[in-house]
Amino acid sequence: MDGLTSAPDAVLPCYDSAARATPFIEEGQALVRYRDLIVQLVSRSVKARYKRSILGVAWTMINPLLTMTVLTLVFSQLFRAPARDYALYVLSGLLVWNFFAQSTTAAMSDLLWGGGLITRVFLPKSIFALAALGTGLVNLVLALVAYAIIALVLGVPPAWSWLLLPIPVLAVGLFTLGVALALSAAAVYFADVMPTYEVLLTAWLYLTPVIYPIGLLPESVQGWLRWNPMFWFVQGFRAVLYEGRLPDGATLAVAFGAGLVALVLGWWIFTRRAREYAYRV
């Protein structure tokens, strides 16, 4: 045929639908290529929140602060305060809990309802879980600023251990991403996963020593709570932020162990059928 030019010599990406790569690895490679999109998606959700309302980013902090205030009032009026600086105790627990709860929920809803994006352009599907995690991290950092201010107001000086915060945050981040991926995969196939999860989250919150100290419970119940991975993440996070010390070895080991297992499992579950999601959403 006339007028046809040959393609340039540079090595070009090629898409071959029959190429049998392992989805487990393929997804990771795609994410590396789309890394800048993660930043864009995070900044989109942070900015969109900021631009829509006068209070803007403050909304991120109002929710945990309000819960903290209510719980502190209830507990200090009805019972004796169950912990030293109970307000900070509750807030430190709520910050890490909200990070987990909000990121996992957002990962699901962004994949399912993100403007139907995955039915319109090719994307590594796990990008929504990563962007939700990134947004959760930004919100966590903002909430930590609020925590520091409240601590100062209550006369609690900043602790050196705060510099170690990235360690427990990394552990809970691994776990959050793993859970978010597994849930997202399930939510693509079953519409009732999201509402069910929201109900379960409430129950899960009360099964985790977020608003009460574990010491308030009988020994036998305490033993059972240790099977709850969130127990360890809250404990590790609170050690650094509230107690001002490095988490003990056991807490770190369990937290990172649970985080890694959740991430590998979640990644495997999610990537196995990622090619089908655009048909289902």
Next chain:
Amino acid sequence: MPTVSDPAAIRLTDVSVRYRLPRERVSSFKEFAIRWAQGRIEYIDLWALSGVSLEVRPGEILGIVGRNGAGKTTLLKTIARVLHPTSGRVVVWGRLAALLDLGAGFHAELTGRENVYLFGTLLGHTRSEIDAVFDDVVAFAEMESFIDAPLRTYSTGMVARLGFAVATCRFAEVLLVDEVLAVGDARFQEKCLRRMEDYRRQGAAMAFVSHSADTVRQVCHRAAWLEHGRLAAVGSVDEVLGAYQHA
């Protein structure tokens, strides 16, 4: 890249796409588990494409015609990697620019500038790649004075211009076009066509979906006619359009 043994930039071999819908909507897990255990899950299979084989060579424009629901958009989405074929094989050589859904992911509250980066990275470009072409994108879309205003203040035509400018901001070996030229005024459509022709001369292969037989006749080198997900005819524009218009 296209070689002597396979000169095609886009090659589809016996591609089928199946949408599997449950006969009754089973969306709760409990219901699914019960039915699955009883072996009572029945599906309706919708074959959006069946057994389609096609090739498009570098520098060539393939026009795709067919009625609504014939599978034209599904075909482009399969090439664009959005839908993984149920069977058969799709091979695409080189970078791909899909002008299917201009402005997917655009956010009304963000500025034009922020949306350029959002949409650009959504299409697989990196931040630094967008940095390098940013001024060209803005100039092409003729948005210099609005680029820092929120997208919600733009007219539909402005959004479409920005979408086209981002989607074609860098040369791509494969271009997929789905009727987008119907948006924007006549002068801007002219500009879009010029850019696509420019890319074609540089060796891009194009698949072009249109309802308008006249546009296909003007623009395309070959044509394919889809009917109920099957390829009813493929060949020279005159032959295929003749058959299509008499059907």
